[in-house]
Amino acid sequence: MARKATATKARAKSNAPEFTKDQELHAFREMLLIRRFEEKAGQMYGMGLIGGFCHLYIGQEAVVTGITMASKKGEDAQITGYRDHGHMLVMDLDPDAVMAELTGRQGGLSKGKGGSMHMFSTEHRFYGGNGIVGAQVPLGTGLAFAAKYRGEDTVSLTYFGDGAANQGQVYESFNMAKLWSLPVVYIIENNKYAMGTSLERAAATTDLSQRGLSFGIPGEQVDGMDVRMVFEAAQRAIEHARSGKGPYILEMLTYRYRGHSMSDPAKYRSKDEVTTMRTERDPIEQVRKRIVELGYASEDELKEIEKDVRAIVTKAADFATRDPEPDASELWTDVLVEQ
Amino acid sequence: MPDILMPALSPTMEEGTLAKWLVKEGDKVGPGDVIAEIETDKATMEVEAVDEGTIGKLLVAEGTEGVKVNAPIAQLLVEGEEASSPAPAQEDAPKESEQPGPDAAIDAASQPTVSSKSDAAPAAPQFTPASDPDIPEGAEMVTISVREALRDAMAEEMRADKDVFVMGEEVAEYQGAYKVTQGLLQEFGPERVVDTPITEHGFAGLGIGAAFAGLKPIVEFMTWNFGMQAMDQIINSAAKQLYMSGGQVSAPMVFRGPNGAAARVGAQHSQDFSAWYSHVPGLIVIAPYTAADAKGLLKAAIRSKNPVVFLENEILYGSTGEVPEMDDFVLPIGKARIAREGRDVTIVSFSIGMRYATQATEKLVAAGVDVELIDLRTLRPMDVGTIVESVKKTGRLVTVEEGWPQGGIGAEIAAQMMEHAFDYLDAPVTRVTGKDVPMPYAANLEKMALPSVDEVIAAVNAVTYRS
Ligand SMILES: Cc1ncc(C[n+]2csc(CCOP(=O)(O)OP(=O)(O)O)c2C)c(N)n1
Numbered sequence: 017m018a019r020k021a022t023a024t025k026a027r028a029k030s031n032a033p034e035f036t037k038d039q040e041l042h043a044f045r046e047m048l049l050i051r052r053f054e055e056k057a058g059q060m061y062g063m064g065l066i067g068g069f070c071h072l073y074i075g076q077e078a079v080v081t082g083i084t085m086a087s088k089k090g091e092d093a094q095i096t097g098y099r100d101h102g103h104m105l106v107m108d109l110d111p112d113a114v115m116a117e118l119t120g121r122q123g124g125l126s127k128g129k130g131g132s133m134h135m136f137s138t139e140h141r142f143y144g145g146n147g148i149v150g151a152q153v154p155l156g157t158g159l160a161f162a163a164k165y166r167g168e169d170t171v172s173l174t175y176f177g178d179g180a181a182n183q184g185q186v187y188e189s190f191n192m193a194k195l196w197s198l199p200v201v202y203i204i205e206n207n208k209y210a211m212g213t214s215l216e217r218a219a220a221t222t223d224l225s226q227r228g229l230s231f232g233i234p235g236e237q238v239d240g241m242d243v244r245m246v247f248e249a250a251q252r253a254i255e256h257a258r259s260g261k262g263p264y265i266l267e268m269l270t271y272r273y274r275g276h277s278m279s280d281p282a283k284y285r286s287k288d289e290v291t292t293m294r295t296e297r298d299p300i301e302q303v304r305k306r307i308v309e310l311g312y313a314s315e316d317e318l319k320e321i322e323k324d325v326r327a328i329v330t331k332a333a334d335f336a337t338r339d340p341e342p343d344a345s346e347l348w349t350d351v352l353v354e355q
Numbered sequence: 356m357p358d359i360l361m362p363a364l365s366p367t368m369e370e371g372t373l374a375k376w377l378v379k380e381g382d383k384v385g386p387g388d389v390i391a392e393i394e395t396d397k398a399t400m401e402v403e404a405v406d407e408g409t410i411g412k413l414l415v416a417e418g419t420e421g422v423k424v425n426a427p428i429a430q431l432l433v434e435g436e437e438a439s440s441p442a443p444a445q446e447d448a449p450k451e452s453e454q455p456g457p458d459a460a461i462d463a464a465s466q467p468t469v470s471s472k473s474d475a476a477p478a479a480p481q482f483t484p485a486s487d488p489d490i491p492e493g494a495e496m497v498t499i500s501v502r503e504a505l506r507d508a509m510a511e512e513m514r515a516d517k518d519v520f521v522m523g524e525e526v527a528e529y530q531g532a533y534k535v536t537q538g539l540l541q542e543f544g545p546e547r548v549v550d551t552p553i554t555e556h557g558f559a560g561l562g563i564g565a566a567f568a569g570l571k572p573i574v575e576f577m578t579w580n581f582g583m584q585a586m587d588q589i590i591n592s593a594a595k596q597l598y599m600s601g602g603q604v605s606a607p608m609v610f611r612g613p614n615g616a617a618a619r620v621g622a623q624h625s626q627d628f629s630a631w632y633s634h635v636p637g638l639i640v641i642a643p644y645t646a647a648d649a650k651g652l653l654k655a656a657i658r659s660k661n662p663v664v665f666l667e668n669e670i671l672y673g674s675t676g677e678v679p680e681m682d683d684f685v686l687p688i689g690k691a692r693i694a695r696e697g698r699d700v701t702i703v704s705f706s707i708g709m710r711y712a713t714q715a716t717e718k719l720v721a722a723g724v725d726v727e728l729i730d731l732r733t734l735r736p737m738d739v740g741t742i743v744e745s746v747k748k749t750g751r752l753v754t755v756e757e758g759w760p761q762g763g764i765g766a767e768i769a770a771q772m773m774e775h776a777f778d779y780l781d782a783p784v785t786r787v788t789g790k791d792v793p794m795p796y797a798a799n800l801e802k803m804a805l806p807s808v809d810e811v812i813a814a815v816n817a818v819t820y821r822s
Pocket residue numbers: 099147148149150176177178179180181205207209210211276524553555577581584
């Protein structure tokens with residue numbers, strides 16, 4: 017293993033890497049699916065079809081899309097917090113089942129028993145869907161431990177927020193991950209706020225990519241609104257972890273357009289700030305613009321994609337509205353594994 | 356003439372092998388001189404002389420196995436002493452006799468029980484709660500929400516005592532995730548209303564440290580679900596500190612926040628910690644239902660010299676009630692409130708459980724059942740006396756809580772009734788609890804998982820043999 021000072025900030029390339037036509041179109045479609053799905057979820061929440069907390073991913077789509085494009089989908093494990101719908105969609109989990117979980121129906125990913133914050137798929141190696149801020153970090157580290165233990169060539173993609181980055185268990189995880197050279201990439205989705213608290217008001221040091229410094233974990237800050245930058249950094253980080261060099265930290269500079277959950281007055285930031293982000297940095301618009309400029313697709317072809325995506329979302333919403341609630345007997349199942 | 360005794364290598368060692376003598380009779384030794392080696396199945400250790408003197412008789416031969424800890428192994432002659440024959444070992448270490456002595460015989464004759472040993476714990480001190488204060492004549496009653504009651508309690512105590520401060524996630528600029536700390540930042544400033552990072556274990560511990568140093572922190576958990584991150588500090592550092600320090604160091608503080616299920620927030624965000632914390636000596640645990648109790652008890656909690664776990668409920672924050680407008684409305688910790696007097700059956704509950712209990716009571720009373728309804732308000736110390744007095748009258752008891760059944764508050768009350776009201780019971784104590792499952796998200800399942808008014812009525816019907 018290289019003994020260079022790994023914690024020095026790896027420099028993000030100034031020039032964004034080029035995407036192929038396929039990559040651009042793929043990224044566009046994935047991100048659009050998340051956007052439209054989340055917008056629909058927001059509507060359905062307003063209609064009382066979704067209850068409790070519902071944390072939308074709108075604005076952050078490039079992060080999970082770029083990371084997943086750089087990973088071995090279905091083999092590399094992914095785990096995140098409660099802002100999890102986008103992760104499942106790009107990991108190819110059935111949108112019907114995701115939406116039906118949001119409405120608490122029997123066809124939901126967790127049979128309606130988990131809700132927005134608690135969805136999983138062992139088949140797709142998605143481990144949630146975790147409601148306690150920071151708890152997914154040791155869990156993700158454990159997924160990496162299992163990979164190494166079994167000699168598997170998979171990595172753990174462990175996502176958490178800027179707010180979660182202050183939890184003690186994050187640093188306990190960093191230490192173990194480096195100590196044991198575990199194949200884990202920590203992806204900090206820094207959307208600038210933890211509920212109503214800006215990063216500056218909660219963190220003594222705000223460059224979160226450097227939070228692994230004292231453990232010797234390399235880290236870099238990435239433009240998380242540009243899916244190409246995310247992809248490129250993720251390739252580097254995943255390769256590092258997969259090749260046995262241990263953990264890597266990617267701080268994704270991103271932004272959530274909506275409130276923290278559905279009931280957030282959002283007085284902690286200005287409308288201007290949100291508008292600027294939306295109009296100047298939007299991850300989907302960036303791709304759309306490039307696609308058109310480079311002639312990868314015409315406006316009409318993009319409209320076709322839009323239509324496809326809308327159809328998927330409409331179908332999911334219909335399913336999630338029609339599907340029955342879980343059977344009463346489900347109250348008592350799944351408490352323990354039946355022996 | 357001090358004997359040298361077989362030492363213990365570890366707290367659990369009972370006997371060992373005297374492997375080797377490194378001295379012989381007549382040798383002079385001083386403190387710290389190694390005189391022998393002993394062995395157990397785990398380790399070998401050297402035995403040092405403690406006093407100065409001459410080795411008299413070696414009482415245990417080299418290689419002897421099974422030498423009991425504290426058995427004399429050698430004599431040490433201090434200056435001017437002569438070796439003598441060893442004293443019988445029994446005299447030095449009186450064993451609990453296998454045969455009962457004369458006293459035991461008398462005991463056994465007088466009562467057919469196994470006699471308790473002399474090292475039995477003395478009886479636990481009894482807690483006697485104070486009564487609610489009299490509301491001064493003509494005091495105006497104002498209707499406020501539980502949320503406002505809690506805020507007013509904090510504000511009043513902060514005005515009265517500058518050592519009181521509030522800390523937690525979103526308590527200041529955001530005005531509280533559930534708006535309980537609304538306005539406090541504006542009145543008291545950021546030094547006393549402190550927004551924390553999301554680091555429950557850290558800031559709870561920090562609060563406890565501040566309390567050790569004399570401040571009176573109010574530590575808000577956004578919900579108690581997140582307080583679980585801090586449970587180690589609450590129990591190991593706050594609750595046990597006074598005892599561990601022999602009464603020197605205390606943690607006069609309040610941990611507060613919404614507890615129990617909210618609505619449709621799923622398993623990790625819907626948990627009732629009432630029983631968990633009420634298990635712990637060294638804590639006071641309060642779980643109010645009404646606005647008046649919320650105010651009067653939070654003020655008492657802030658003034659308490661002990662760590663208080665104050666369990667609120669999100670669903671109750673908006674419910675309103677009358678609170679007396681008086682200078683200093685403080686309620687006694689540890690005193691249950693009889694919400695309705697009756698003769699037929701006792702229902703005991705607390706916090707949001709009171710909502711089910713109250714609605715059930717209304718229906719039952721309308722159906723001719725004279726219910727006595729008790730709101731515990733404080734879970735620890737629990738006002739068992741009030742429940743016992745009620746059960747003496749009604750002979751029937753139903754408990755209501757949202758938490759899980761095993762080891763729950765109802766389970767504790769049932770045990771207390773077995774001990775203190777057994778002869779008065781005309782029916783088994785019956786519990787209405789949350790179902791024994793993590794909280795499901797689906798609307799229909801969530802409803803089933805929670806207790807219901809119907810379940811309370813059914814339980815009352817069962818214990819009054821009306822069903
Ligand atoms: C241990 C814990 N504390 C508090 C909360 C309440 N809470 C939920 S999300 C959140 C903010 C987290 O912010 P961040 O990590 O930045 O993620 P983001 O919501 O921005 O995606 C808080 C405080 C929680 N769920 N768990």
